[in-house]
Amino acid sequence: MIRGLLVNYPKANCSIYESGKMIYDIVSRYSDEVKIDYLETYANDFVLTDYDFYIINWHPFILKIPPEMIKNTEAKTIAIVMEVDEHELLPYTPKDTFNAHMIIDPTKNNSPLMYVFPRPLEVEKRLLPLYREDKFTIGSFGLLTPGKRFEEIVDNANQIGNCVVRINLPPVTFMGDMNQYQKRLVDYANMLKSRVAGDTELIVTHEYMTKSELIGWCSQNNINVFPYYRHQPGLSAVTDQAIVAERAIAITSCNTFRHMHPYIPHYPEQSYKQLAESTLEGVLKMKDDWSVESFSTAFDNMLVDLGLI
Numbered sequence: 001m002i003r004g005l006l007v008n009y010p011k012a013n014c015s016i017y018e019s020g021k022m023i024y025d026i027v028s029r030y031s032d033e034v035k036i037d038y039l040e041t042y043a044n045d046f047v048l049t050d051y052d053f054y055i056i057n058w059h060p061f062i063l064k065i066p067p068e069m070i071k072n073t074e075a076k077t078i079a080i081v082m083e084v085d086e087h088e089l090l091p092y093t094p095k096d097t098f099n100a101h102m103i104i105d106p107t108k109n110n111s112p113l114m115y116v117f118p119r120p121l122e123v124e125k126r127l128l129p130l131y132r133e134d135k136f137t138i139g140s141f142g143l144l145t146p147g148k149r150f151e152e153i154v155d156n157a158n159q160i161g162n163c164v165v166r167i168n169l170p171p172v173t174f175m176g177d178m179n180q181y182q183k184r185l186v187d188y189a190n191m192l193k194s195r196v197a198g199d200t201e202l203i204v205t206h207e208y209m210t211k212s213e214l215i216g217w218c219s220q221n222n223i224n225v226f227p228y229y230r231h232q233p234g235l236s237a238v239t240d241q242a243i244v245a246e247r248a249i250a251i252t253s254c255n256t257f258r259h260m261h262p263y264i265p266h267y268p269e270q271s272y273k274q275l276a277e278s279t280l281e282g283v284l285k286m287k288d289d290w291s292v293e294s295f296s297t298a299f300d301n302m303l304v305d306l307g308l309i
Contacts, residue, residue, distance in 0.1 A: 015237035020057035083234035118290035131220035139221030141168035147230025218245035
């Protein structure tokens with residue numbers, strides 16, 4: 001039996017951590033031929049042992065395992081690369097260090113040492129009825145970081161009429177002064193409430209939900225909206241659970257949604273109401289193209305190419 005270890009950093013309210021865990025949830029079901037263990041650790045505490053291969057969710061700030069340590073092992077080493085640039089595959093991951101790279105970006109193509117994977121969508125799902133049958137329900141969630149305009153959702157709901165808006169802004173565990181961030185959450189929620197007009201209803205919460213809970217929460221909305229206006233490496237993980245929830249999705253032209261643009265139109269190209277009608281087919285296609293089976297096939301091909309199986 002071939003033995004591998006997936007290394008992630010300790011639990012945090014962070015999409016990169018969650019994506020690493022989601023990848024493990026898929027590859028750990030692999031087969032009787034391959035046994036993959038899981039470890040959460042800080043870079044300074046990590047020690048190479050006797051595994052045949054390592055999958056490392058390497059990160060320049062959170063899990064910066066020294067490249068020389070990685071190079072000096074006889075085991076095969078594989079980097080999970082989440083933060084892929086539009087034009088560069090390894091903007092942050094050290095080059096000439098790993099034997100292979102799991103490029104989590106289905107818009108790219110395989111090349112030497114670079115293996116392209118779809119988003120690691122959830123294995124399990126919990127779908128719920130709509131939150132309200134008598135109102136158009138708009139949902140959104142995400143960390144309160146620069147480049148997100150949740151107020152745009154409230155403004156659109158006011159124009160549409162007869163809407164309930166559900167926005168969940170969870171706490172973080174990695175952004176310096178937590179008290180300052182909590183104050184920002186309160187101030188931002190009050191700003192959102194001040195924009196409500198007409199018969200719009202607004203519900204702002206601050207829960208860090210499990211992935212299963214988040215899928216259920218998304219499935220209660222007529223449409224899940226992600227008003228992002230920023231430019232940075234990597235694909236947004238925020239839509240993963242929304243795709244599994246099988247509800248309409250509104251995204252923007254933001255480059256972090258580039259993996260979704262071939263499947264669905266975006267705002268303001270279409271209105272929220274139009275997107276509620278036009279995007280479901282594309283959402284279901286993404287769910288199918290980025291299935292557990294698709295991810296597992298790519299993983300299998302990589303291990304074969306590396307001579308591990």
